Amino acid sequence: MKNYDIIIVGAGASGVFASYEFTNKDTDLKVLMIDKGNSIEGRICPIKAGKVENCIGCNPCNIMNGYGGAGTLSDGKYNITTNFGGDMHKFVGQDNAIKLMEYVDEVLCSFDEGESKLFSTTKSDLKTIALRHDLHLLDAKVRHFGTDRNMKILEKMYEYSKNKVDMLFNTIVEDIDYDNDTKNYIVSTTDQGQFSCKKVVLASGRSGSKWISEICDKFNIKLYSNQVDIGVRVELPAEVFKHITDDVYESKIVYQTKGYNDLVRTFCMNPYGQVVAENTNGIITVNGHAYSNPKLQSENTNFALLVSNKFTEPFKDSNEYGESIAKLSNMLGGGVLLQRFGDLVKGRRSDERRMAKCFTNPTLKAIPGDLSLVIPKRQLDSIIEMIYALDKIAPGTANEDTLLYGVEVKFYNSKVDVNENFETDKKGLYVVGDGGGATHSLSQASACGVHVARYLMDNM
Incomplete structure (x- = not known):
């Protein structure tokens, strides 16, 4: 059984940015990230490839799973705001949440070869026009890369991180157990055997919400309906x-x-x-x-x-x-x-x-x-x-x-009961991103991964 310091379950926005942060800080921690989908180069929807006209139910779905998660084949839109997209600010504070999202924006732009505009609703006349008709425009800064450039950015982030963080794709995590003797978590997969680690970060996104609920029930972690x-x-x-x-x-x-x-x-x-x-x-x-x-x-x-x-x-x-x-x-x-x-x-x-x-x-x-x-x-x-x-x-x-x-x-996953560092009552078990019910946007999920990665590097 191979041993790690940290295992990240899920390679969505939170997992990707956690792995980036571990790489960027050049930590000595041994980190493994596991996802049931494909690596970035294998994420091709057969509809977009022109092979079929309608969804044929690929398992796993390349739009929803794999490196970058559901955000990879999205339009690459990052909303820097706490007015919508989740409640991260309730855990880390308003100012820190914005700073983390702005950091995510800086990282993304550093991997982008083009020039993307940062839109803002705060200075728009649209808010006034909307109010006249009982419509309410929520304030946000919006960075749009587009699906094509978003893919290229994530490809570069993958190349940047893959030699520092071990990554397993097309691998399903079936169960997680805790060994009281070694004080380690045991992560069991379908076809790659078992791995042990000191800390587990559940970052399986919305598509893994049911599975996260099952793991929380197993460890008697409180869930709140969403x-x-x-x-x-x-x-x-x-x-x-x-x-x-x-x-x-x-x-x-x-x-x-x-x-x-x-x-x-x-x-x-x-x-x-x-x-x-x-x-x-x-x-x-x-x-x-x-x-x-x-x-x-x-x-x-x-x-x-x-x-x-x-x-x-x-x-x-x-x-x-x-x-x-x-x-x-x-x-x-x-x-x-x-x-x-x-x-x-x-x-x-x-x-x-x-x-x-x-x-x-x-x-x-x-x-x-x-x-x-x-x-x-x-x-x-x-x-x-x-x-x-x-x-x-x-x-x-x-x-x-x-x-x-x-x-x-x-x-939305049921909200998992976590502290300000997204750690559950089960010490060493963290739940981040959309799967934990606290974030609902690419910006907040990515920022959540950064926050937890920094905390782990400072406290291990």
Whole structure:
């Protein structure tokens, strides 16, 4: 059995930046990082490679797993803010959280060959315009690299770290035990045997949320129920939102509906981007990304509209609720469903004939259908109301040919009870990133990995 000082389970944003920090500080600690997905060069989605038209359920999904995690094939957008994207500031303090995210930004830019703009919503007139229509623009600084440049940055980070930090890919961690005699953790994998270590950092992201919950239950670590966000991915001509995306790029807009007082928000806005399907534990959902290279861009902008759902006793499993809705979409359409906004409000199904007359060309091949058969009425009513509200600041949003893909679900792990250094009650066991329920964005997850790596180097 090979021994390490630290084992990181998961090579997502937190794991990548923890491994970078161990390398950058040239620590003497022996570190191993394990991920069930591919290394960076093997992360190719067969849809994007042109081999298939629809998601074929690759296991593991190259969009969700592997070096860089779900952020690798995203649009490379980093929001430097504590107004959304998680609660890291509640653990490390407001100023320190921002400093850590700004450090992440500096590291990323140091590996970037191009010039990326840092957008800011604080100086935009959009906030005033939005407020006039009961829409609230959240403050943030936004760095956008694009999917293409984001991949190249991560490739360089991998090359930088791989000789200092051991990395195992296509390897599933089945279980973690604690040896009372040696005071070491035993990490058991499917096909690479067992490894021992003094400290374990669980960084398996949202796709590993169920597994993290199982490990926490095993060690009697407290979990607190979280939320699930359910909605659609909106796609429309880029001209409709051009005045907004040219100004702030990512506009996080929140609206409280008149019908239910529910909060609906825009999420992950991708100017001139593409809509993509992703596989989360066998369930096909929808997402979006954008390239920085103009040759790879589309004529459309896409973004998510999400309704937050928080549950009270006796119901606790919010992720199961979200999964059940996504499964309905998979059942009806074999994956992602697509519907024109005009058909939705008129109560009719989009079909091939209606889609053939649509002026907005979809960037993802999906099955035309009826989202009202999938998404519960309350959430769907709230999404429709939000679209009409957005139409007031971006005329054309409520056009009949605006496309809606469903469903988009943002799963959040139950919040793991950790201290200010993200250590659980089980000494030596840390939970970082999205898998711990405290961070929900690339910036915060990456900063979380840096914070824990620094703490471990100073306290071992």
